[in-house]
Amino acid sequence: MKLLNAEQIRQWDAFTIKNEPLSSLELMERAANACARWIVQNTLAESYYIFCGKGNNGGDGLAIARLLYNANKKVAVYILESDAKGSDDYISNFNILHHLSAIPIFMIRGERDLPELPFNCIIIDALFGTGLNRPLTGLAAKMVDHINNSIAPAIAIDIPSGLFGDHSSAHNTIVKARHTLSFQVLKTAFLVAENEPWIGHVHIMDINLHPAFPDEVSTPFSIINKSLASREYRPRNAFAHKGNFGHALLIAGSWGKAGAAVLCSRACLRTGAGLVTAHVPQSGVTVLQTAVPEAMVFPDKEAEQVSGLNYDLNHFTAVGIGPGIGTGVKQQLLLKELLEHIQRPLVLDADALNILSENKALLNLLKPDTILTPHPKEFARLFGEAADDFKRIELAQTKAMELSIFIVLKGHHSFVACPDGTGYFNITGNAGMAKGGSGDALTGMVTSLLAQGYLPKEAALLGVFLHGLAGDLAAASGGMEALLASDLIDHIGNAFKQL
């Protein structure tokens, strides 16, 4: 699914108005209806304090006030007064509301006009939507502070006021919403960690925008959802044998970190690779053969660390390297040798990435379509600190193009930067997965898909989606706090079954 920017969403509204056809006021009514229905179904409050600006976001708020009133809710409307006369649809809704004299409307001209907010009310934030073009200042910012100082929960309409849809809002004054009711599609602002304090739970309201529009626009960003993942997935052929599903090599583990190799190998097998060989130090051999008897083991000549490649890499259909290997001189030489000789699809994770950051010249050895799976800190060590999450995404895209590689930037919504300049946000996954071992599982999963013949882009997209989904299924059964990477791995099968 394409991820549209604020301007494109505005164009989609206009396209719908022209081609459905319907008036913009009717579209606003549809949007307000969807929000009011959600509010009635999901909240119980003594009263609703509705804060409106004078643009279309405020128009939504006024229409919501009327609809909540019609649903027998106690409502009061507070309008941020400004020199602007207001958008046409705001004015239409203001006039309708004005005639309904039962709903109190207050104009806020100064701080003294701000109402006291009782703890048992619900605040509806319809001050500013996607039309925001600069950070809030003056009375608008004071109003937002007032909302944020209340203990009553706020529900933001379309986007929390003060938040930009497509770029960083760091240092802005922004409504801290408990819920955000947004229209039709996710906005980029909802997918980055830096906005987590403001957006609360995001709910997408289907307002039936014209289905033909997304096909007409081009955008660099997309969302990895179930339909995209299902399109990538290739069910196993009934006549298949293990030779059809490749042979993955995983180079992982060191003394005290044999678990990384175990998790990686198990995830690799659970994702469908026909054969898995783990190259581990000798101290990891018994651990691995006991914990994952289905995997074969190549013991390194050293006891506590992997130290060299004494086998033909062409024997394998894909290679994953990094979890728990350490960053010593021997691992550095091993990685260099691997990068110089490998002719197979490759995943680099964890310590392999840390070695790269200490030896930047090795980046020049990366073959096209290599997959890197850094978390934000590993990414910063590799490519530098970014000022904010949006800039980090931009940097990941630049580096993916420059080096012709895939960068899977791990996070709540992992971002896959592709060498062709496109980028994909994943929507599966949860905070329970923020725990040691989750990344090792992802490395095993993506390597497994590569080994089975999925193209690097397919493997990266399907891998992150399934990884997050398996984590969601594990959290649904055992809760987020208790979630172990092993639980995630145990749910990979159920994740596949949902495709």
Ligand SMILES: NC(=O)C1=CN([C@@H]2O[C@H](COP(=O)(O)OP(=O)(O)OC[C@H]3O[C@@H](n4cnc5c(N)ncnc54)[C@H](O)[C@@H]3O)[C@@H](O)[C@H]2O)[C@@H](O)CC1
């Ligand atoms: N027909 C449509 O296009 C639809 C629009 N909808 C709503 O319309 C919203 C967008 O409406 P608008 O484009 O009118 O924009 P907004 O309602 O977000 O407000 C924009 C107004 O605020 C001013 N402004 C921007 N930043 C400011 C700042 N920092 N301080 C003070 N004033 C500032 C702008 O100059 C403009 O006059 C969406 O977020 C959504 O809520 C929905 O009703 C769905 C349908």
Ligand SMILES: [K+]
């Ligand atoms: K808003």
